[in-house]
Amino acid sequence: MALDQSFVGRTYPPTDPYEVGREKIREFAEAVGDAHPAYTDPEAAKALGHPDVIAPPTFVFSITFKAAGQVVQDPQLGLDYSRVVHGDQKFAHKRPVRAGDRLTVTSTIETIKSLAGNDILDIRGEVHDEAGEHVVTAWTKLVARAAEEG
Amino acid sequence: MTAKISYDDVEVGTELPAQTFGVTRATLVQYAGASGDFNPIHWNEKFAKEVGLPDVIAHGMFTMAEAIRVVTDWTGDPGSIVEYGVRFTKPVVVPNDAEGATIEVSAKVGAKLDDNTVRVDLTAMSAGQKVLGMSRAVVRLA
Numbered sequence: 001m002a003l004d005q006s007f008v009g010r011t012y013p014p015t016d017p018y019e020v021g022r023e024k025i026r027e028f029a030e031a032v033g034d035a036h037p038a039y040t041d042p043e044a045a046k047a048l049g050h051p052d053v054i055a056p057p058t059f060v061f062s063i064t065f066k067a068a069g070q071v072v073q074d075p076q077l078g079l080d081y082s083r084v085v086h087g088d089q090k091f092a093h094k095r096p097v098r099a100g101d102r103l104t105v106t107s108t109i110e111t112i113k114s115l116a117g118n119d120i121l122d123i124r125g126e127v128h129d130e131a132g133e134h135v136v137t138a139w140t141k142l143v144a145r146a147a148e149e150g
Numbered sequence: 151m152t153a154k155i156s157y158d159d160v161e162v163g164t165e166l167p168a169q170t171f172g173v174t175r176a177t178l179v180q181y182a183g184a185s186g187d188f189n190p191i192h193w194n195e196k197f198a199k200e201v202g203l204p205d206v207i208a209h210g211m212f213t214m215a216e217a218i219r220v221v222t223d224w225t226g227d228p229g230s231i232v233e234y235g236v237r238f239t240k241p242v243v244v245p246n247d248a249e250g251a252t253i254e255v256s257a258k259v260g261a262k263l264d265d266n267t268v269r270v271d272l273t274a275m276s277a278g279q280k281v282l283g284m285s286r287a288v289v290r291l292a
Contacts, residue, residue, distance in 0.1 A: 030180070031177075032184075048226075057215075057234050058214050089211065089214060096229040
């Protein structure tokens with residue numbers, strides 16, 4: 001059954017702050033095999049004009065996707081999460097995420113479409129730091145594949 | 151922010167150095183831990199096949215993270231990325247052996263934009279198939 005269009009534009013309450021730690025950034029950079037010193041060495045990051053080590057560009061997804069869980073697990077929306085695949089992902093960075101950031105995410109349902117039985121959901125996550133400054137916006141497209149006939 | 155590449159030195163069509171990234175089952179377990187995405191399709195072959203996949207597949211976000219390294223290595227500052235978006239078109243299938251799979255990433259400057267930024271168009275291939283579509287980054291150069 002197609003998802004309820006009245007959920008378009010719905011904004012969920014901001015998440016509790018996520019504190020970005022140096023070791024978490026290091027762990028992520030190691031997992032993607034990226035040895036760029038700006039991820040692990042505060043001096044190297046400062047030489048590039050950053051106040052502390054910065055996170056790789058896709059690091060913030062861990063935080064925004066967890067926040068999007070509010071939407072996908074909303075029982076009123078009724079998305080079948082077992083059939084969901086990640087369609088598109090986009091980030092727009094005001095500045096890089098960095099160690100010491102305390103980030104909150106506010107998730108909004110941007111669009112809901114139904115295409116050939118698939119439910120397509122676009123979620124926008126606005127990420128702000130402790131001072132209320134905008135850091136990054138993440139757009140996540142989730143596709144709940146149609147259940148097979150019969 | 152100090153990208154090493156100057157806006158004036160690039161033209162539409164300028165190619166970035168291509169790179170090939172390896173991914174094994176061990177890589178996926180490590181990425182699952184670091185990212186917090188423990189979906190079993192990324193580490194459990196039996197589960198992956200039960201939901202209709204050919205085998206364990208890499209996290210789309212892992213592939214996205216690898217592809218942008220071609221750009222951040224080029225600019226010299228990962229903080230130079232202003233926008234980055236991809237479409238996940240095909241999964242990267244990761245066999246259970248020592249070699250695993252490879253992701254080949256190439257990129258070129260697609261457009262010169264305002265404010266010292268350029269659009270970089272990325273291509274990511276695995277096993278002869280395009281695994282990312284509409285893969286683009288906007289990058290601020292020096």
